[in-house]
Amino acid sequence: xxxxxxxxxxxxxxxxxxxxxxxxxxxxxxxxxxxxxxxxxxxxxxxxxxxxxxxxxxxxxxxxxxxxxxxxxxxxxxxxxxxxxxxxxxxxxxxxxxxxxxxxxxxxxxxxxxxxxxxxxxxxxxxxxxxxxxxxxxxxxxxxxxxxxxxxxxxxxxxxxxxxxxxxxxxxxxxxxxxxxxxxxxxxxxxxxxxxxxxxxxxxxxxxxxxxxxxxxxxxxxxxxxxxxxxxxxxxxxxxxxxxxxxxxxxxxxxxxxxxxxxxxxxxxxxxxxxxxxxxxxxxxxxxxxxxxxxxxxxxxxxxxxxxxxxxxxxxxxxxxxxxxxxxxxxxxxxxxxxxxxxxxxxxxxxxxxxxxxxxxxxxxxxxxxxxxxxxxxxxxxxxxxxxxxxxxxxxxxxxxxxxxxxxxxxxxxxxxxxxxxxxxxxx
Amino acid sequence: xxxxxxxxxxxxxxxxxxxxxxxxxxxxxxxxxxxxxxxxxxxxxxxxxxxxxxxxxxxxxxxxxxxxxxxxxxxxxxxxxxxxxxxxxxxxxxxxxxxxxxxxxxxxxxxxxxxxxxxxxxxxxxxxxxxxxxxxxxxxxxxxxxxxxxxxxxxxxxxxxxxxxxxxxxxxxxxxxxxxxxxxxxxxxxxxxxxxxxxxxxxxxxxxxxxxxxxxxxxxxxxxxxxxxxxxxxxxxxxxxxxxxxxxxxxxxxxxxxxxxxxxxxxxxxxxxxxxxxxxxxxxxxxxxxxxxxxx
Numbered sequence: 001x002x003x004x005x006x007x008x009x010x011x012x013x014x015x016x017x018x019x020x021x022x023x024x025x026x027x028x029x030x031x032x033x034x035x036x037x038x039x040x041x042x043x044x045x046x047x048x049x050x051x052x053x054x055x056x057x058x059x060x061x062x063x064x065x066x067x068x069x070x071x072x073x074x075x076x077x078x079x080x081x082x083x084x085x086x087x088x089x090x091x092x093x094x095x096x097x098x099x100x101x102x103x104x105x106x107x108x109x110x111x112x113x114x115x116x117x118x119x120x121x122x123x124x125x126x127x128x129x130x131x132x133x134x135x136x137x138x139x140x141x142x143x144x145x146x147x148x149x150x151x152x153x154x155x156x157x158x159x160x161x162x163x164x165x166x167x168x169x170x171x172x173x174x175x176x177x178x179x180x181x182x183x184x185x186x187x188x189x190x191x192x193x194x195x196x197x198x199x200x201x202x203x204x205x206x207x208x209x210x211x212x213x214x215x216x217x218x219x220x221x222x223x224x225x226x227x228x229x230x231x232x233x234x235x236x237x238x239x240x241x242x243x244x245x246x247x248x249x250x251x252x253x254x255x256x257x258x259x260x261x262x263x264x265x266x267x268x269x270x271x272x273x274x275x276x277x278x279x280x281x282x283x284x285x286x287x288x289x290x291x292x293x294x295x296x297x298x299x300x301x302x303x304x305x306x307x308x309x310x311x312x313x314x315x316x317x318x319x320x321x322x323x324x325x326x327x328x329x330x331x332x333x334x335x336x337x338x339x340x341x342x343x344x345x346x347x348x349x350x351x352x353x354x355x356x357x358x359x360x361x362x363x364x365x366x367x368x369x370x371x372x373x374x375x376x377x378x379x380x381x382x383x384x385x386x387x388x389x390x391x392x393x394x395x396x397x398x399x400x401x402x403x404x405x406x407x408x409x410x411x412x413x414x415x416x417x418x419x420x421x422x423x424x425x426x427x428x
Numbered sequence: 429x430x431x432x433x434x435x436x437x438x439x440x441x442x443x444x445x446x447x448x449x450x451x452x453x454x455x456x457x458x459x460x461x462x463x464x465x466x467x468x469x470x471x472x473x474x475x476x477x478x479x480x481x482x483x484x485x486x487x488x489x490x491x492x493x494x495x496x497x498x499x500x501x502x503x504x505x506x507x508x509x510x511x512x513x514x515x516x517x518x519x520x521x522x523x524x525x526x527x528x529x530x531x532x533x534x535x536x537x538x539x540x541x542x543x544x545x546x547x548x549x550x551x552x553x554x555x556x557x558x559x560x561x562x563x564x565x566x567x568x569x570x571x572x573x574x575x576x577x578x579x580x581x582x583x584x585x586x587x588x589x590x591x592x593x594x595x596x597x598x599x600x601x602x603x604x605x606x607x608x609x610x611x612x613x614x615x616x617x618x619x620x621x622x623x624x625x626x627x628x629x630x631x632x633x634x635x636x637x638x639x640x641x642x643x644x645x646x647x648x649x650x651x652x653x654x655x656x657x658x659x660x661x662x663x664x665x666x667x668x669x670x671x672x673x674x675x676x677x678x679x680x681x682x683x684x685x686x687x688x689x690x691x692x693x694x695x696x697x698x699x700x701x702x703x704x705x706x707x708x709x710x711x712x713x714x715x716x717x718x719x720x721x722x723x724x
Contacts, residue, residue, distance in 0.1 A: 024480075026481070027481045027483075027494065028484065028494050029494070032484075032494040032495070035493045036495065036496070039495075075666065076665050076666050077666055079666075081666070081667075221496070222496060223480050223494070223496065223542065224480070224542065224543050
């Protein structure tokens with residue numbers, strides 16, 4: 001057919017300000033929030049009534065009735081209802097993974113445009129019935145006689161009536177993500193002070209970005225919320241130092257509510273397109289997706305930290321692209337915990353880690369901290385799991401575009417299940 | 429639509445619906461009926477805001493997405509207590525319990541953000557003969573500052589003998605059901621009337637329980653017409669003009685529980701629609717939605 005190379009670019013993004021769990025979006029569902037983010041994106045880029053190649057999004061905490069969440073959001077949006085959609089889920093990597101999917105389809109010529117991102121609600125989380133109750137109800141539903149039905153229902157024990165709320169815990173280890181990360185922080189000797197410094201910087205930088213109007217074309221107010229609800233512009237290292245540790249027990253516990261991301265509600269989306277398709281429609285062309293990599297670690301039997309997979313994904317990506325860790329103008333490392341960022345940076349500087357775990361001769365070296373999360377990240381913005389990728393990619397693409405053509409950015413997102421999704425963007 | 433600014437009754441807070449309905453039921457007998465005059469005053473509330481959690485509950489019951497924009501039917505819900513306040517008042521000539529909501533019309537002049545403070549107003553007018561009695565309109569408006577953002581007109585039938593010597597032709601159907609393609613099927617549970625009453629404040633007993641409905645001559649509880657109305661607009665969400673005029677005629681009541689069907693066809697600037705029984709024969713609601721006339 002055609003041999004003209006195709007380039008997937010980021011046109012822009014839209015998110016709703018992130019809410020605190022039980023806060024501004026307490027009454028909103030994932031579908032409400034995703035639809036709001038989508039309609040804001042449609043309005044920003046004049047896509048009303050247009051058919052796009054696809055919309056890919058997901059949610060980590062999802063009701064079973066929401067099996068077609070993204071398609072339902074499209075049908076309720078101003079997009080042409082002929083726009084296909086699907087749900088994708090890779091824990092906190094969901095948002096970035098959808099960007100990679102849509103970008104790959106654009107590059108392959110399967111679609112010319114698409115929307116990627118995600119949504120999550122910690123407020124409207126699904127609650128499941130206990131296994132005993134579930135089995136009894138299924139049996140009763142299949143019963144042919146009243147006697148059979150009564151017998152099935154009679155098997156329900158009082159203890160079965162306690163509902164099961166989703167826990168932020170790993171199925172195979174029984175540890176919460178915070179408990180896992182507390183172990184990693186200890187292993188890497190990440191100090192409380194370093195974590196609190198990073199957390200304070202995140203809040204100050206995000207507040208400055210809101211004040212400077214950086215999010216004017218990246219966010220749309222929703223349900224009266226105009227800024228991220230968890231943002232504390234007046235926090236400080238001193239204030240953060242007063243908090244008690246919540247993860248890891250006893251002496252040496254360093255993870256507090258201040259240097260761990262809070263449970264949040266929100267949605268974020270990115271509009272991607274083939275470069276020429278975007279230009280022909282006079283749409284902005286911010287940055288192209290250069291390449292991406294996903295790594296997974298064995299945190300169950302392999303002794304690696306649950307959230308350390310990006311430390312493996314990035315060197316593989318750099319090697320494939322012939323780049324060094326210092327070849328970037330901006331770095332976006334998702335702040336699941338302040339100590340996640342710091343442990344990842346420490347790993348890349350460690351001769352032992354690079355030699356023993358990565359099998360490389362020399363460490364990747366240090367990251368210029370002035371280029372890292374320059375407008376703050378998840379500690380300040382909040383972290384509605386599947387929405388974080390879209391938030392980071394849209395913001396980074398805009399920053400790179402402001403820096404000028406050729407500026408390069410690295411995105412790194414850790415995810416539950418011991419996975420890490422990373423990508424390189426470059427301003428066009 | 430101009431109303432002489434003779435009299436305004438300013439309500440400090442939203443009236444208690446349960447109390448109003450009880451009072452209206454208790455004072456139904458002895459009202460003058462067609463011999464009486466409609467009150468001329470307007471009932472007004474100022475500084476009315478939307479409670480996000482309440483709107484979310486309403487949106488859930490009606491199948492709508494919760495958005496920044498307030499649905500037109502929810503602006504009706506906000507003005508409904510003012511209607512009831514007027515109808516339950518001692519000087520309203522008809523017994524509210526016997527009145528049947530037969531038609532509704534509203535215009536959303538622009539999208540209303542849920543952060544806006546609104547002035548709501550209601551008055552009664554347009555008493556006119558009907559072949560089964562007479563009808564009265566409860567006219568409402570929502571204003572943001574000096575701007576009228578929403579107007580509504582609810583037409584209620586007061587059953588009785590038409591005035592002597594008056595021949596009233598039946599109202600034309602807004603749409604012809606046979607022209608409209610099938611769109612959706614809705615299974616309505618017996619609890620729907622109670623659920624809608626809880627989020628919209630319309631606690632008329634005919635919607636709440638079969639027993640209460642029987643007392644008023646219905647075989648079972650009936651769905652609120654304004655629920656059916658809202659459910660139609662929810663089904664068309666994303667496909668409605670941002671500014672719109674929507675007219676509906678309420679025909680046969682929807683008995684609960686039941687399964688009904690939505691039929692809808694594209695019209696030049698909007699939709700023609702109908703809610704019918706499963707065979708399409710039993711017409712529950714007929715309506716149109718259009719971009720508003722510029723003349724307003």
